[in-house]
Amino acid sequence: MLLRWAPRLLHHHLRLLSTAAALAAPPPTPTEWTAAPIASVGAATADASLFHVSLDLSSRADLLASHVAAGQFLPFRLPAAPYPIFLAISSPTPASAAGLARSFDFLVKRLPGTPSACLCDLRPGDLVHVGGSVVGRGFEVGRIADARDVIVFATGSGISPIRSLIESGFGRNENIDVRLFYGVRNLQRMAYQERFSNWESRGIKIIPVLSRPDDQWTGERGYVQNAFSRMKKVVNPSSMGAILCGHKQMSEEITRALVADGVPKDRILTNF
The missing domain is CATH 2.40.30.10 (Translation factors)
Known part of the structure; x- marks a missing residue:
């Protein structure tokens, strides 16, 4: 990114x-x-x-x-x-x-x-x-430390800091349900596919979303915000957290949808 x-x-x-x-x-x-x-x-x-x-x-x-x-x-x-x-x-x-x-x-x-x-x-x-040093606060995961449902959204190269998040240990708590919606144009543009099995072993449910897949693709199509809308389940907003990284339009639309469902804005994390 x-x-x-x-x-x-x-x-x-x-x-x-x-x-x-x-x-x-x-x-x-x-x-x-x-x-x-x-x-x-x-x-x-x-x-x-x-x-x-x-x-x-x-x-x-x-x-x-x-x-x-x-x-x-x-x-x-x-x-x-x-x-x-x-x-x-x-x-x-x-x-x-x-x-x-x-x-x-x-x-x-x-x-x-x-x-x-x-x-x-x-x-x-x-x-x-x-x-001489890194900059930025990163993902302030302490703000959602009590979350039981965490939804992660990444598009394109926005998956880069999400890899850091997952491999730094996020999601290993068995009491947390973590889903990652990862959107790209097609599988040829999807990075880190070789890491997916490792991430899933860490407790991350990965949902690839392709906006322009070939005819063989049987998974989610369109954009991550559309896939989330189709798969959305009713949860307690106070126990939910979200992490977003990628296209501005995606971040804005997901944020509006979550806030409309009652998720407090301070429980929706970005890294900038």
Whole structure:
């Protein structure tokens, strides 16, 4: 997942990342940059529209330690970009990896002519400049700690920080029913399919939703908000939580539907 802003818009966005209760001051635009080598690069989908990019941080324990919540971002300063770009970290938090983490993983959309595409064209050992720490509050899962039903919605590369969330341990509580609606155009554009069985073993029910499937597809069709509407069951709004990451229209429509059903807005989480 990639975020890009001009400096003024970036400053406004970072102000929105904080609340008086959560942070004393908004995360600053990076003033310190460090060079880190690419560990690996490879296609993440059959159509190569998304790439796995891994950053070797074996010599940067301080940077690794700054990743404390799934959904946080790392700033990149790339030669082709006039201002920093921010990529959501897809790997689990180092604390959940029992201190064994040595890298940050990213799911990068390869759009020709964009700075993110340049990342996808790099090779292991190539250096990139990144901020000295991660930014953003991530998913504030403490706000739904008492939830018994959690619905997760992801579209496109928005699945990147959801991978971090799941593999950092979210959903392992047997008392929580977690459903993940994951929407893409077709199976050729669906990342992390090789991880689905592992995620399901962690207690996550995965519901793939394809907007333009082939004739062989027998699963959910359309957009995730439509699939959710068709499958929606009646639950106690006070015991429900939701996590959203992806297209703006999806997030807005899902939020309206949940609020209309009585789910408090502060129980609907995003990572920005």
